[in-house]
Amino acid sequence: MLLPRLHIVTDSLDVVRGVLGHGPVAVQIRVKTNDREAYALTTAALELCRAAGALCLVDDRIGVALAAGADGVHVGADDLPVAAARRVLGPGPVVGATCRDPDSARAAVADGATYLGVGPAFATSSKTGLPEPIGPAGVAAVTRAVPETPVIAIAGITPPRVAELDCYGVAAISAVVADPAGATAEFLKALSGCPKVLS
Template sequence: MFPRLHVVTDSLDVVRGVVGHGPVAVQVRVKSSDRAAYELTVAALDVCRRAGDALCLVDDRVGVALAAGADGVHVGAEDLPVAVVRRVLGAGAVVGATCRTPETALKAVADGASYLGVGPAFATVSKAGLPEPFGPEGVAKVVAAVPGTPVVAIGGVTVERVALLDSYGVAAISAIAGDPSGAAAAFQRALA
């Protein structure tokens, strides 16, 4: 089963805290260097493999995902195109794509995306330069456009907001950071 909880992090402590509470996808997002991203991915993969129900994905960096042997990658609108990433990583890899409209969602799925990250669902300070949040209604439009494709809402997602989202799953960043274990358990209960 594809995890409904995605955790975006640059901390191995967060990775250790979020596994063991149910299926989770850990997305390694390191902005400093490929080497730092690679080292964290290798360590996160070890934690995820031992958990048995955790995927390890890499944000943006296809080369790092390949080198580390990650389960896949998540690419944004300014990263390599989904079709290219699918060709490079192969049919068995998880390829996530950021989408903000039904049209971009349909193209990403046609190009080989395994799942879609849709947002910002709510206001967030986790990433600069994002468009205005489009709320649960915007997420629902994308979900309706790609039936059968997992959709993960991202941006300002909290445990309390899970019930507002008509989506397959949620991605958390700052809502997990303070208490990774407790927050992951709470998210898993909210998604059940």
């Protein structure tokens, strides 16, 4: 499956329902409570994603992804290393990795990352404790460093800001909460106007 250019990060089944059916998206389930709740939400989301032909990933929790049969995981800087995640999951599933500079991006790709989540692109209130935003220039630097790997910019991104970013795609969290269907359509329209072909 071609990696979608729009990734929706959520802990809400209502958001999952709202973002599906408008075009290609990847849904990333991010649950910060416990494995049981993460598993319950992931299995419910997977059923919806399968019916819509959408990719379903799990944030952080590799065991949950395996148990639920998700399409892959996204690992952050404090999670299992990319190489370890790839060993556990095998060659098939998607492994996304958080990066914020060219060196960490090249290392993650060498260790088996399928795509890179790069940011914070802009300031955001969706997640606390983040480092300073790297801005469009920082995102572009990572894109240039790994030209054959999809770079997904994350944090503070709205549909109008998509045009500022030189990358394969974007991830949205708070921007889709109020109107998941409408925001998804706007993001997909913005991305279609900014073609990014991997070399």
